[in-house]
Amino acid sequence: VYRGGRLVRDVRFPTSLEQHGSDAMHTDPDYSAAYVVLDTDSGLKGFGLTFTLGKGTEIVLCAVKALAGLVIGKSLQEIVSNFRGFYRLLTSDGQMRWLGPEKGVIHLATAAVLNAVWDLWARAEGKYHAMYLSIQDPKQIVSCIDFRYITDVLTEEEALDILVKAQEGKKQREDQMLKEGYPAYTTSCAWLGYSDQQLKQLCSDALKSGWTRFKVKVGADLEDDIRRCRLIRKMIGPSSTLMIDANQRWDVAEAISWVSRxxxxxxxxIEEPTSPDDILGHAAISKALAPLGIGVATGEQCHNRVMFKQFLQASALQFVQIDSCRLGSVNENLAVLLMAYKFQVPVCPHAGGVGLCELVQHLILFDYICVSADLRNRMCEYVDHLHEHFTSPVVIQDAHYMPPKDPGYSCEMLEESVNRHEQKKTELLA
Amino acid sequence: VYRGGRLVRDVRFPTSLEQHGSDAMHTDPDYSAAYVVLDTDSGLKGFGLTFTLGKGTEIVLCAVKALAGLVIGKSLQEIVSNFRGFYRLLTSDGQMRWLGPEKGVIHLATAAVLNAVWDLWARAEGKYHAMYLSIQDPKQIVSCIDFRYITDVLTEEEALDILVKAQEGKKQREDQMLKEGYPAYTTSCAWLGYSDQQLKQLCSDALKSGWTRFKVKVGADLEDDIRRCRLIRKMIGPSSTLMIDANQRWDVAEAISWVSRxxxxxxxxIEEPTSPDDILGHAAISKALAPLGIGVATGEQCHNRVMFKQFLQASALQFVQIDSCRLGSVNENLAVLLMAYKFQVPVCPHAGGVGLCELVQHLILFDYICVSADLRNRMCEYVDHLHEHFTSPVVIQDAHYMPPKDPGYSCEMLEESVNRHEQKKTELLA
Known part of the structure; x- marks a missing residue:
């Protein structure tokens, strides 16, 4: 049974001061979170969050409070024994669904609440293991997924079939992950606001630490992009992997001509070449860039499984970038992982921000161990900021995510960090 | 220059008590609004709103307050002289766009604020006319539109060209509208929660008042739908027009089989057969139902111009249902009207709720007078609830919307109504 307590808090880090996270559309992000703590009568707590860029986090808090009435008073057992029903309850309330449905603020709030439920479930008595180990039984997995609106590409039976088949070799893959970890790439070297000197130094340091995959922000100025990309390609050499990210800066035709250059x-x-809503635009860009050997990646602002379904149907992306906080938590991400598998498109999660690495590592471990069984063209984003605020920060070894060992979904923040960075209502009004 | 005053209020009407507005997905809506009042130093006020279904309206208020910083302190002249820039300012704030972008709560809030700006502009000194008369000059119209992400189907030049060509015959169409009004259809006869006795009585009354176009809610139970639709078809006769509305109840295959029956x-x-995000799903349904002579209509939850663009590109709808409060006010609706014209798909606005009829009549009058010059297959939704709360309620004559004559955008509410139905914060906590 949940009690209220301090259900949700507004935590903001002043990352914009040093241009960390700056890109062509988000020039001054203050990485922030709506941080949810679910108290239970047993004393056990569940921690969840959704990521934001600063201003407006208070709106997400307001939405979490509006959803609270659907959560408080329910037992964990009641929720997880009909997790699909609970997901539907949160996302399809007859009055609140008008505010989405399943998109924007209300869906970010849903993610924060459900992330906390998944955390709690993994910590619950009798389990006490890392979250990714909670999603192992095929039947239980499909029972968490709302298949509404996606049955034209994935039915419950097909999903179950995929999961059952992937049971083979599961133990070996789990052991492999514990030993080697999951491959990662770094975005920390080349934010748009960094100087050339900073880029060089960061690339040099990263290469020494074993990184071989690098992402560069582009889209503000073409000549500047050419210069910066050449500089980084020169630094990392021809055998390293380079990705570029425009953060939605272009229209369709402009994307094609800019990236061709x-x-x-x-x-x-090329990541997020245009509007995250433009499935057909991404399809046109994919088609135009295929002869150049450049794929299209998107997903960090793809707002739900119905959108991902269409991106896959339309061959509009070649890399699926799931997000642990944009979609409706683990439940909806499971649906997307299974659809991506069906279409044989690799999943390369979005991470960074605050807590996104901590959360999404569980999802990508699950993907490898229980769904795709494949590492080709797959890697998980990594950004080396703000991990120090978590009780169980990610562990990176030789550019790989090492599987989390502490119980839960890894997004419990240090109480001291929350207290220091909490945005008070009075500050907002000032 | 704007002052703060009481910027935004939470107004809720207990419509669920009598099942008004009930459909297959929204069984108990309490028609509500985030109601914005922009005060100016001159004493002139601008009134705007966005429509909601009750619970969660306080989240939209929170978002309006978050946007307020971008509005307060600006003069009306400053805003409208670069209206495209102001639209972009509200929708693309580097931190807040993460919460959308251009969708969900933050976009509903943008609509409320901008609706108030358009109201203010029409009332401003030297104009003092109904809002639809504010959008007459082709160059000024295109200067209000953000063409970002839609230039692959509509450029500024093309838009200007359409508007300039439509200048011909404008005066006659305006006179025609003042005389005859714009054709309407009624949704008031057949909400899902109404009894057969109620349906019959309402149909009979509506026929007497001159209505010839009727919409019926379906999607909860097939046998019940067949019975209700037969009953209504029998009441209205073979020459009247019947539309059906499933409010997103089905998956793609189910939609096709259900509607075929x-x-x-x-x-x-068939309106909203499936998820409002499912462009390709709607395209599949459109294709399957075309041989039966049934078109697909959608749009009341289509969240922005990028989505409408794709619905048009994919031939996924045969009737474009714009909404005055879901899209980013007049600015974004202008883009959609022009795209619909380019694809030669008729626009039949969504209305009802609270204030939606009052607002959208301006947009559809503009569409006829300044864009489409066509009434074939076109009509505007009408629902006869809650108009008594407005200072300039819609005027319906012989099933037609008569052009509004009072200055502004017609969504100023009676102060007494706002006071009586305002949801206080203390009530929310109770």
């Missing part, structure tokens, strides 16, 4: 640095993908 | 009552369209 950058083809010389041989990027693996 | 209802083909015998000869519906003109």
């Amino acid at each position: 950058l083809a010389e640095v041989k990027p693996l993908w | 209802l083909a015998e009552v000869k519906p003109l369209w």
Whole structure:
């Protein structure tokens, strides 16, 4: 049974001061979170969050409070024994669904609440293991997924079939992950606001630490992009992997011509070339760039499984970038992982921000161990900021995510960090 | 220059008590609004709103307050002289766009604020006319539109060209509208929660008042739908027009089979057969139902111009249902009207709720007078609830919307109504 307590808090880090996270559309992000703590009568707590960029986090808090009435008073058992029903309850309330449905603020709030439920479930008595180990039984997995609106590409039976088949070799893959970890790439070297000197130093340091996959922000100025991309390609050499990310800066035709100019640095993908809503636009860009050997990646602002379904149907992306906080938590991400598998499109999660690495590592471990059984063209984003605020921060070894060992979903923050960075209502009014 | 005053209020009407507005997905809506009042130093006020279904309206208020910082302190002249820039300012704030972008709560809040700006502009000194008369000059119209992400189907030049060509015959169409009004259809006769006795009585009354176009809610139970639709078709006769509306109840295959069973009552369209995000799903449904002579209508939850663009590109709808409060106010609706014209798909606005009829009549009058010059297959939704709360309620004559004559955008509410129905914060906590 949940009690209220301090259900949700507004935590903001002043990352904009040093241009960390700066890109062509988000020039001054203050990485922030709506941080949810679910108290239970047993004393056990569940921690969840959704990521934001600063201003407006208070709106997400307001939405979490509006959803609270559907959560408080329910037992964990009641929730997880009909997790699909509970997901539907949160996302399809007859009055509140008008505010989405399943998109924007209300869906970010849903993610924060459900992330906390998944954390609690993994910590609950009798389990007490890392979250990714909670999603192991095929029947239980499909019972968490709301298949509404996706049955034209994935039915419950098909999903179950995929999961059952992937049971083979599961133990070996789990052991492999414990030993080697999951491959990662770094975005920390080349934010748009960094100077050339900073880029060089960061690339040099990263290479020494074993990184071989690098992402560069582009889209503000073409000549500047060419210069910066050449510089980084030169630093990392021809055998390392380079990705570029425009953060939605272009219209369709502009995306094609701009990226064509950058083809010389041989990027693996162009990320978010245009509006995250533009499935057909991404399809046109994918088609135009395929002859250049450049794929299209998107997903960090793809707002639900219905959108991902269409991106896959339309061959509009070649890399699926799931997000642990944009989609409706683990439940909806499971649906997307299974659809991506069906279409044989690799999943390369979005991470960074605050807590996104901590959360999404569980999802990508699950994907490898229980769904795709494949590492080709797969890697998980990594950004080396703000991990120090978590009780169980991610562990990176030789550019790989090492599987989390502490119980839960890894997004419990240090109480001291929360207290120090909490945005008070009075500050907002000032 | 704007002052703060009481910027935004939470107004809720207990419509669920009598099942007004009930459909297959929204069984108990309490028609509500985030109601914005912009005060100016001159004493002139601008009134705007966005429509909601009750619970969660306080989240939209929170978002309006978050946007307020971008509005307060600006002069009306400053805003409208670069209206495209102001639209971009509200929708693309580097931190807040993460919460959308251009969708969900933050976009509903943008609509409320911008609706108030358009109201203010029409009332401003030297104009003092109904809002639809504010959008007459082709160059000024295109200067209000953000073409970002839609230039692959509509450029500024093309838009200007359409508007300039439509200048011909404008005066006659305006006179025609003042005389005859714009054709309407009624949704008031057949909400899902109404009894057969109620349906019959309401149909009979509506026929007497001159209505010839009727919409019926379906989607909860097939046998019940068949019975209700037959009953209504019998009441209205073979020459009247019947539309059916499932409010997103089905998956793609189910939509096709269910609607095929209802083909015998000869519906003109099936509205919202599935997820409002499912462009490709709607395209599949459109294709399957075309041989039955049934079109697909959608749009009341289509969240921005990028989505409408794709619905048009994919031939996924045969009737475009714009909404005055879901899209980013007049600015974004202008883009959609022009795209619909380019694809030669008729626009039949969504209305009802609270204030939606008052607002959208301006947009559809503009569409006829300044864009489409066509009434074939076109009509505007009408629902006869809650108009008594407005200072300039819609005027319906012989099933037509008569052009509003009072200055502004017609959504100023009676102060007494706002006071009586305002949801206080203390009530929310109780």
